[in-house]
Amino acid sequence: MFNRITSLGVALGRQLTLQNLQGELATLTSEVSSGKKADPSRELGVGVSVLYKLYTDVQQGDAIRSVGTMAGQRLETMQTALSSTGKLLGSMATVGLQAVNISPPGSQAIVATQARDTIASLATLLNTQVDGEAVFAGTDSGKAPMLPSSVGLAGIRAVLDASNAGLPLDETDVPALLTGMNDLFNVTVGPPPALSYENLFYTSSSKTGGAPSQIRIGAGETLNYDVRGDNPGFKEAFQALSLMSLLDAKTATGVDMLDEDAKALVLEKANSLLGKAQSLLTTVAGELGVKQQRLESVSDIQDKAVTAATAQINTLEGVDYYTASDRISSLEIQLKATYSITAKLSDLSLVNYLR
Structure with a gap:
């Protein structure tokens, strides 16, 4: 009796076979439709760690x-801001040199007015933001990072007022004025005083x-700028422009605070500082350009690395359409055969079985 397989056991076994065939067929059909293996980790076995590593590489690369x-x-x-700065300073350099070499009537007042406008424009450029973050604020x-230009100009005027004692400055007074201006823009020791670039312009x-x-730019690798x-280039520019802004300064009674000789010396110093500022900022733009090239190169490498890793993932997870199609055809044949046998057996009666 124990060596005989019961009809119930045969039926259960056949049902299990049908379920397995149907499940495998459904899985293969889904894989062929999506192009992805349903469970690539099962097929890879111990090699699944490679797949996980590739996914990690893609995620890091995307980040x-x-x-x-x-x-x-x-x-x-x-x-872009540095380029605009260069154009502004170039325009001021032209105006400053014309005021020295041509000296048309009222040219110094024109220089002073344009210098104040340029200070305001530079402050705006240095306050440029990207996605809510100021790009020149470190x-x-x-x-x-920059205060309104009116704050800085008021401080510059205070330096001038402190140096003239209510009287117009002549050429003998200019060195003291230039020293005071230089101290304002070049604080090197201790906390900056009230009249300093850090408290009047850049805060x-x-x-x-x-x-x-x-x-x-990579795992454990950064690009610094x-x-x-x-x-220093911006400081030189603001110092030059600040000096130029004083060329039309007047006392409370309407008298020029700088006589003609003093104006000439101040303008000469301002033009010199402006040339130095242009040179320094050209170097800054060049160095920043090198950083940009490095970043573009790294980005290109990252793109290629992510593309390669994604291609490997697709290979590991991708379905072999020919093999899957052959297997689907084979399963369909097996299912048809199983259904056919099941149908025939269901027609058998106990009498037919006993025969």
Whole structure:
């Protein structure tokens, strides 16, 4: 009796076979439809770690690409601002030289007016933001780094007022004025005083030479750059423009605060500083351009790495259409045969079975 297979056992076994065939057919049909294996990790076995590593590489690569794209926008915006700065300073240099060499009537007043306008324009450029972050504020990018130009101009006038004692300055008084202006723009020791570039123009807590701005370009690798509103090139530019802005300064009684000889010396110093500022900022733009090229190169490498890893994932997870189609055909034949046998057996009676 124990060696005889009961009809119930045969039926259960056949039902299990049908379920397995149907399940496999459904899985293969889904795989062929999607182009992806239903459970690639099962087929890979111990090699599944390779698949997980590829997914990790793609995720990291996508994150780095995203950061790189945003950083690229920041660097491009900074370059645009530096280009605009160069044009403004170039225009001021032309006006300043014309005032020295041609000296048409009222030219010094024109220089002073344009200098004040240029200071305001530079402050606006240095407050440029990308996605709500000030690009020239260093690591303290949550707020605008530059104060309104009126604050700085008021401080510059205070330096002039402190040097003339209510009397017009002549050429003998100019060295003291230039020293006071130089001290304002070049504080090197201790906290900056009230009349300083840090308190009149650039107020960000992130200073040049401190922790640089960083861009993640790979695992454990960063690209650093440091172009802030207190860069020496910007300081030289603001100092030159500040000196030029004083050329039309007057006392309370309407008298020029600088006589003609004093104006000539101040304008000469301003033109010299302006040329130095242009040179420094040209170097800054060039160095920033090198960073941009490096970032573009890394981005290209990341793109290729992500593309390669994605292709490998597709290979590991992809379905072999020919093999899957052959298997589907084979399963359909098996299912038809099983259904046919089941149908014939269901027609058998106990009498037929006993025969």
